[in-house]
Structures are given as structure tokens and as C-alpha cells.
Amino acid sequence: MMSVSQQLAEAYRKEQEVYFQISDLVKQQREVMEIAPDPGAVLQLCNQVEDLMKEISVIEEAIEPAKRRWQETRHSLDVELDSVLAGIQALIEETARTQIEVQEKVLAYMRRQEERTGGARKMVKVNRARAIYGAV
Numbered sequence: 001m002m003s004v005s006q007q008l009a010e011a012y013r014k015e016q017e018v019y020f021q022i023s024d025l026v027k028q029q030r031e032v033m034e035i036a037p038d039p040g041a042v043l044q045l046c047n048q049v050e051d052l053m054k055e056i057s058v059i060e061e062a063i064e065p066a067k068r069r070w071q072e073t074r075h076s077l078d079v080e081l082d083s084v085l086a087g088i089q090a091l092i093e094e095t096a097r098t099q100i101e102v103q104e105k106v107l108a109y110m111r112r113q114e115e116r117t118g119g120a121r122k123m124v125k126v127n128r129a130r131a132i133y134g135a136v
Contacts, residue, residue, distance in 0.1 A: 003078075004066050004069050004070045004073070005070065005077070005078045005080070005081045006078075006080070006081075007063070007066045008063060008066055008067065008070060008081055009078075009080045009081040009084050011059055011062065011063040011066070012063075012081065012084040012085060012088060013084055014059055015056055015059050015060075015088060016084060016087055016088050016091065018052050018055050018056050018059070019056070019088055019091040019092065020091065021052055022049050022052050022053070022091075022095060023091055023094060023095045023098070025045050025048050025049050025052070026045075026049065026095050026098045026099055026102065027098060028045055029041075029042045029045045029046070029098075029099075029102045030098055030101055030102050030105070032045070033102055033105035033106060033109065034105070037105070037106075037109045039106050039109065039110065042102060042106060
């Protein structure tokens with residue numbers, strides 16, 4: 001029979017694989033915004049990230065009893081579990097930094113689009129005024 005720590009390590013390795021997938025999707029978001037900015041494509045990738053986060057929730061729910069047993073016995077982390085958790089933490093931190101980059105790129109893109117749209121609206125108004133008033 002596996003120890004509680006081994007059970008947790010196994011479950012967290014599964015989570016880590018999901019976090020790798022999430023990290024890859026967020027990196028794809030950054031690439032989209034760098035190569036051919038498309039907030040719609042970024043949003044589609046966000047939806048995939050949300051689906052993967054649901055998988056993590058399912059894993060977390062499944063290991064809740066083991067986590068409680070581990071906390072009740074006040075076991076210290078063994079090397080394997082500690083290593084897996086450290087890997088997950090590093091992935092989360094890297095992914096969070098990348099997400100911030102993507103958010104900044106999307107916001108900058110949206111601001112540029114708004115500026116272009118505002119400039120186009122202004123030109124339409126000027127052209128209408130010229131047409132209405134016969135200005136040259």
C-alpha cells in the first residue's frame with residue numbers, strides 16, 4: 001500500500017502534467033500576440049486553459065481525503081513530494097509571468113485599435129462636415 005505522501009506525489013505529478021499543458025497554452029497566447037495579434041485567438045486559448053483548470057480541480061477533489069490524512073498525521077514532506085510541489089510552484093510562477101505579458105500585449109493592442117478607430121471616426125466626421133457644408 002502506498003503511503004499518503006506517495007499518493008499525494010502521484011496525484012501532484014498528474015497535476016504537474018496539466019500545468020505543463022497550461023504553460024504551453026499561455027506561451028502560445030504570447031506567440032499569437034507577438035506574431036499576428038489576435039485577441040480572439042488568445043480568448044480561445046483561454047477557454048482551453050479553463051478546461052484544464054477544471055481537470056486540476058477534479059484531481060484536487062480526489063486527493064482531498066489524502067491531504068487531510070497527511071495534515072492530521074503532521075507528516076513532513078518526503079523528497080519526492082517536495083520535488084513535485086516545487087516543480088508545480090515554479091510552473092505556476094512562470095505561467096503567471098507569461099500571462100502578465102500576454103495581458104499587457106492584449107491591452108496595448110486594444111489601445112492601438114481604439115486609437116485607429118478613433119482616428120477613423122474623426123476622419124468620417126470631417127468628411128461628412130465637408131460634404132454637408134461644401135467645404136473643400
